[in-house]
Amino acid sequence: MTRKQRRLALIGTSLAVLAVAAALVLSALRDSIVFFNSPTDVAEKRPAPGTRMRIGGLVKPGSIERGDNLLVRFAVTDGKTDIAVRYQGIVPDLFREGQGVVAEGKLETGGVFAADTVLAKHDERYMPREVVDALKKSGHWQEGEQKGSGSSAK
Amino acid sequence: MTPELGHFALVLALGLGLIQSIVPVIGVHQRDGSLMRLASSTAIAQFVFVALSFLALTVCYVTSDFSVATVYENAHSMMPLVYKFTSVWGNHEGSMLLWVLILSLFGALVALFGNNLPAALKAHVLAVQSWIACAFYLFILLTSNPFLRLAPAPFEGRDLNPILQDIGLAIHPPLLYLGYVGFSIAFSFAVAALLEGRIDAAWARWVRPWTLAAWTCLTVGIAMGSYWAYYELGWGGFWFWDPVENASLMPWLAGTALLHSAVVMEKRNALKIWTILLAILTFSLSLVGTFLVRSGVLTSVHTFANDPARGVFILAILVIFIGGGLSLFAWRAPLLKQGGLFAPVSREGALVLNNLFLTTACLTVFVGTLYPLALEAMTGTKISVGAPFFNLTFGPLFVPLLFAMPFGPLLAWKRGDILGVAQRLLAAFGVGLVTIAIVAAAEGGVSILAPFGVGLALFVMTGAVTDVVERVGLFRVPLSVVRQRARGLPRSVWGTAFAHFGIAVTLLGIVSVGTWASERIVGLKPSQTVSLSGFDLTFDGLVQRSGPNYRELVGKFTVRRGGVPVATMEPAKRSFESRATTTTEAALLTRGFSQLYLSLGDVNNDGSVAVRLYYKPMVLLIWIGAVIMMVGGALSLSDRRLRVGAPRPAAKPAAQPAE
Numbered sequence: 074m075t076r077k078q079r080r081l082a083l084i085g086t087s088l089a090v091l092a093v094a095a096a097l098v099l100s101a102l103r104d105s106i107v108f109f110n111s112p113t114d115v116a117e118k119r120p121a122p123g124t125r126m127r128i129g130g131l132v133k134p135g136s137i138e139r140g141d142n143l144l145v146r147f148a149v150t151d152g153k154t155d156i157a158v159r160y161q162g163i164v165p166d167l168f169r170e171g172q173g174v175v176a177e178g179k180l181e182t183g184g185v186f187a188a189d190t191v192l193a194k195h196d197e198r199y200m201p202r203e204v205v206d207a208l209k210k211s212g213h214w215q216e217g218e219q220k221g222s223g224s225s226a227k
Numbered sequence: 228m229t230p231e232l233g234h235f236a237l238v239l240a241l242g243l244g245l246i247q248s249i250v251p252v253i254g255v256h257q258r259d260g261s262l263m264r265l266a267s268s269t270a271i272a273q274f275v276f277v278a279l280s281f282l283a284l285t286v287c288y289v290t291s292d293f294s295v296a297t298v299y300e301n302a303h304s305m306m307p308l309v310y311k312f313t314s315v316w317g318n319h320e321g322s323m324l325l326w327v328l329i330l331s332l333f334g335a336l337v338a339l340f341g342n343n344l345p346a347a348l349k350a351h352v353l354a355v356q357s358w359i360a361c362a363f364y365l366f367i368l369l370t371s372n373p374f375l376r377l378a379p380a381p382f383e384g385r386d387l388n389p390i391l392q393d394i395g396l397a398i399h400p401p402l403l404y405l406g407y408v409g410f411s412i413a414f415s416f417a418v419a420a421l422l423e424g425r426i427d428a429a430w431a432r433w434v435r436p437w438t439l440a441a442w443t444c445l446t447v448g449i450a451m452g453s454y455w456a457y458y459e460l461g462w463g464g465f466w467f468w469d470p471v472e473n474a475s476l477m478p479w480l481a482g483t484a485l486l487h488s489a490v491v492m493e494k495r496n497a498l499k500i501w502t503i504l505l506a507i508l509t510f511s512l513s514l515v516g517t518f519l520v521r522s523g524v525l526t527s528v529h530t531f532a533n534d535p536a537r538g539v540f541i542l543a544i545l546v547i548f549i550g551g552g553l554s555l556f557a558w559r560a561p562l563l564k565q566g567g568l569f570a571p572v573s574r575e576g577a578l579v580l581n582n583l584f585l586t587t588a589c590l591t592v593f594v595g596t597l598y599p600l601a602l603e604a605m606t607g608t609k610i611s612v613g614a615p616f617f618n619l620t621f622g623p624l625f626v627p628l629l630f631a632m633p634f635g636p637l638l639a640w641k642r643g644d645i646l647g648v649a650q651r652l653l654a655a656f657g658v659g660l661v662t663i664a665i666v667a668a669a670e671g672g673v674s675i676l677a678p679f680g681v682g683l684a685l686f687v688m689t690g691a692v693t694d695v696v697e698r699v700g701l702f703r704v705p706l707s708v709v710r711q712r713a714r715g716l717p718r719s720v721w722g723t724a725f726a727h728f729g730i731a732v733t734l735l736g737i738v739s740v741g742t743w744a745s746e747r748i749v750g751l752k753p754s755q756t757v758s759l760s761g762f763d764l765t766f767d768g769l770v771q772r773s774g775p776n777y778r779e780l781v782g783k784f785t786v787r788r789g790g791v792p793v794a795t796m797e798p799a800k801r802s803f804e805s806r807a808t809t810t811t812e813a814a815l816l817t818r819g820f821s822q823l824y825l826s827l828g829d830v831n832n833d834g835s836v837a838v839r840l841y842y843k844p845m846v847l848l849i850w851i852g853a854v855i856m857m858v859g860g861a862l863s864l865s866d867r868r869l870r871v872g873a874p875r876p877a878a879k880p881a882a883q884p885a886e
Contacts, residue, residue, distance in 0.1 A: 082571050087583055090624075094587045097620040098594055105615035106599075108608065127611055143750055143828070143837050162748050163828030163837045166461070166800070166809040177611075206609075 107177060111207035112154040115180065122182045128156060129175040130207055137170060149174060149186075151207045158186045165193040173205075230295050230374040233283025237324075237374075240276035240331065241364040243269045247357035251350035263346050266353035267338035273360065274328075274335035281315075281328045284373050288315050294380030297321060297373045303386035303805055305776040313397040314387040319521060319537075320373035322400060326517070327363045329401070329408040333437075334360065337412060344433060351419035352412075359411055362544045370537045386776065386805035395455030399448060403475060406445020407513040410482055412437040414510035417503045418552060421559040431493035431502065436864060438489060438506075442482045443860030449475050450853030461811030461826040463841045465740070465849055468617045473596040474516030480589035481509040484582045491578050495640060497569060500560050501582070507556055511549040512589070518545050519596070573643040577635035584628040591620040629683055629734065633690020636723050637697070655693055659686030680738030687731035691724045722863025726856045733852030736820075739845040746842075748828075750835035760842035762823055763787045764796070769836065777801045779812070782827050782836060786816060798827045798838070820847040 109127045110118070120126065128149055136148035136155075143162055148155045158176055168174060168191060178188035247269040254262025287295045289311050291304040301318040302311060310317075316325040334356045341349050367373070416434045420426040452475070457465045466472060485505040491498045522538030569575035595612045603609055633655055637648045649656075663682035670677060696702070698720060699712040747759050751766040758764070767783040779801040786794045796814035803810070813826040821844045828837030 076568060079568070079571065083579065086580070090583050090587050094591055094620065094624060097623055098591055101616045101619035102598070102612075105619060106610045106612050108610050127609075139829075139831055143748060143831075163826075163839050166811055 111151045111210060112149055112156040113151055115156055116154045120180060122180050125179055127175055127177045128186060132168065132170050132172055132174050134170045149176065156186055157184070158188050160188040160191050164191050167193040229283050229286050230376065233280040234372065234374040236276045236280040236283065237364060237368060240273050240280065241361060241368065243273045243276065244357045244361040244364055247273065248354055248361055251354045255347045255350050260346060263350035266350050270334040270338035270353050274331040277328050277331040281324055284321060284324060285312065285315050288312065291384065293384050294376050296375040296377050299377055299381050299384050301387050302384040303776050304383060306387065307775055309394065309397065310387060310392050316400050317387050317391045317396065320371045323363065323367050323371050324373055325401065326404055326408060327360060327367065329404045330360050330363065330411060333409060333412050348419055348423065351422050352415045355415040355418045356411060359548065366540050366544065370540050386803060389777070389801065389803040389806060389808050389810045390459055393455060393459055395451055395459065399451040399455055402444050402451060403448030406441050406448050407478060407516060409437060409441025409444060410478060410510040410513050413485060413506040414552065417506035418555060420503060421555050424559055424562040426499050426503065426563050428493050428496045431489045434506065435489045435493060438482060438486055439860055439864050442486055443857050443864065445479050445482060446853055446860065447857045449479060450850045454850050458813050458815060461813050463824045463843065468614045470596045471520050473592050474519045477512040477589050477592055478509055478516060480585050480592065481505060481512050484585040485509050487578045487581050491575050495569065495575055497575055499563050503560065504556060507552040511552065514545050514548060518542060570642040572645050574635065574638045574640045577631060577638050580631055581628065581635065584624055588621055588624040591624065592617065595620065626683070629687055632687050632727055633693065636694045651697060652690055652693060655686050655689035658689045659683065674742060677738060677742040681735060684731045684735040684738065688728055691728040691731065695720065695724045718866040719863045722859045725859030725862055729852045729855030729859055732848050732855055736845050736848030736852060739848065740843050743844045744841060747840045748837065750831055750837050752835045757840060759840050761788060764840065776805065777803045782838065784825065796825050798825045800827050817847070820845045822846050
């Protein structure tokens with residue numbers, strides 16, 4: 074093979090691999106990404122029941138109810154709209170009333186959100202960014218709320 | 228006084244860095260040896276001053292000096308001593324100081340052990356290294372000063388984030404940084420080569436040990452982080468495809484590619500331009516990782532604070548170095564001479580294929596990590612790209628790579644004989660196929676992926692062993708000769724075999740856990756029993772205990788197998804009052820390579836306690852594989868060829884950075 078043919082073979086293989094990768098990425102992006110919605114988004118957009126998504130906001134104070142078999146019911150609020158969530162399993166350590174939470178799952182026909190994953194914050198000082206944005210959008214975010222007392226270092 | 232000294236030392240390091248950024252370059256232009264040699268002295272002095280600065284901060288933490296803002300924010304006087312040390316880098320400011328400490332350490336190592344480098348190349352490398360260092364010194368001094376004082380000084384600190392109070396964290400960031408920052412040397416060498424417009428096989432020989440050392444540390448660092456997440460976060464997952472994890476995976480993938488392409492360059496003087504590009508890209512990805520983790524664009528356990536000024540500053544560093552590096556590449560790369568020829572089927576060809584798949588896999592991770600950020604920035608739509616995406620893209624790209632892996636080392640340079648190699652791999656094919664058949668039969672044809680994954684792993688393992696067996700002539704020549712040949716075999720051959728074996732071991736662990744792990748989540752009352760995978764766990768009750776800076780609720784469990792008690796497990800929930808935070812301390816019971824994983828949930832209204840119980844078959848193989856890869860890296864690093872150095876013997880560029 075000449076140098077030119079070898080180079081062509083190399084470029085051809087590279088393009089083929091890249092094309093395969095691009096096809097994989099595009100198909101995976103269509104099928105496996107999950108959109109994030111605030112409770113208000115859900116109320117406004119009315120996504121079809123069964124659509125996989127993430128919702129985020131604050132756990133509404135006084136809304137947590139525990140049932141049998143580790144069933145937990147609570148409401149996620151962005152201050153404007155609430156959405157009822159049902160989850161079976163162990164909630165994270167920092168899952169508390171009035172705290173930020175992100176839940177992933179499906180919206181059921183009755184308007185209840187059946188979560189299969191519940192994420193809370195790693196640290197009491199910081200809030201999931203999606204939640205902050207959702208609260209800002211609904212006008213229930215106060216600047217500086219996130220930081221505890223005495224964060225004069227910043 | 229101590230914090231001011233630390234601050235001052237860092238400013239001095241910046242001053243030295245500025246000198247080192249400019250003077251050696253002038254020296255090269257004027258062919259002035261003394262100006263060029265200045266770089267070595269300043270590089271060592273820089274390291275000394277950054278180390279002093281780091282020491283000062285450590286003293287502040289160990290003595291719980293709460294007049295220093297970062298100490299107040301991230302430490303507590305009651306914290307065990309070891310965490311007082313680790314909390315130095317358990318926050319944004321301190322971790323950046325650790326970053327520059329390691330950066331200057333690498334600079335000093337080049338200065339000390341690079342005696343056999345041509346003077347001009349060494350001067351250029353150290354100057355470029357110093358450009359990077361100065362950018363980060365400025366970043367720390369202007370936006371993230373760890374030495375800021377508080378007045379009046381508070382009496383007690385706010386404590387380190389409890390989930391970071393763990394010994395895994397003590398090792399994870401320094402190792403990861405040794406890897407990340409270690410690639411800066413490859414970057415500096417690449418930029419220096421471009422500045423000089425000249426590059427040869429010796430260049431690759433100088434770059435390889437540094438890349439290898441960085442890669443080895445990064446491998447262990449990633450594995451440590453993964454094991455830490457596994458036992459500390461209480462979910463039993465070892466990899467979440469979280470953007471910050473991807474941030475460390477991308478440089479690893481690119482670095483692995485660089486390691487392999489540098490071999491081609493060293494041995495065959497080919498792929499020069501590509502290797503230079505990879506060196507730039509690998510460190511660029513390290514910078515992207517730093518940006519993702521430190522700028523606050525992502526929310527995660529690694530994001531200590533969200534301060535837009537910092538994000539913009541790091542972004543500027545990113546743009547200057549990546550943009551500058553790539554522009555220089557575009558401008559100067561055409562000057563570099565073409566290298567040797569090789570047939571598509573050859574060792575070079577196999578390594579090109581390796582590079583192709585590694586970089587493409589890296590690209591898919593890059594897309595999956597940055598696409599959500601780009602989409603949000605442009606349209607405001609928030610999406611999350613998780614495990615399904617990466618399983619569908621990264622997975623299929625890694626399979627051909629792993630399949631091709633045993634072929635590479637067996638192929639001859641220049642022109643290989645694929646059929647001959649396939650013949651030598653007959654044993655490996657046999658093992659792989661038999662494994663697939665056995666696993667598929669045992670599984671009853673439920674899953675296709677599991678038998679295939681296990682078969683692939685065993686194929687790669689046998690292939691790695693085959694390479695060594697072939698070379699020492701086992702089964703063909705008398706044992707005494709075999710022993711002699713094994714001793715005579717270059718360490719890098721052993722290194723390759725270990726590293727390839729290790730990745731297969733990791734794959735085996737991943738497939739096994741992914742397929743055969745079982746899990747139960749139940750509410751238990753005292754004296755109730757839960758069974759999983761042949762283990763019966765009886766809940767004996769809850770006990771309160773108190774630790775140095777926390778209180779914990781401990782669940783006592785007796786584990787029985789066939790009615791015989793085999794162990795007790797004590798998962799706990801720790802509450803840290805200073806931060807009003809709870810962490811889950813999972814209990815692990817190791818049997819062989821498998822683990823029983825037990826973590827506590829909440830106490831329910833009826834007095835039962837929620838528990839999460841997993842059986843993770845062969846889970847330890849995931850990290851043991853990484854350790855084997857590390858051994859491979861270390862063996863390869865100890866290769867005589869690298870110790871001896873390229874042009875003139877008697878210097879040792881390699882041995883040091885592995886510490």
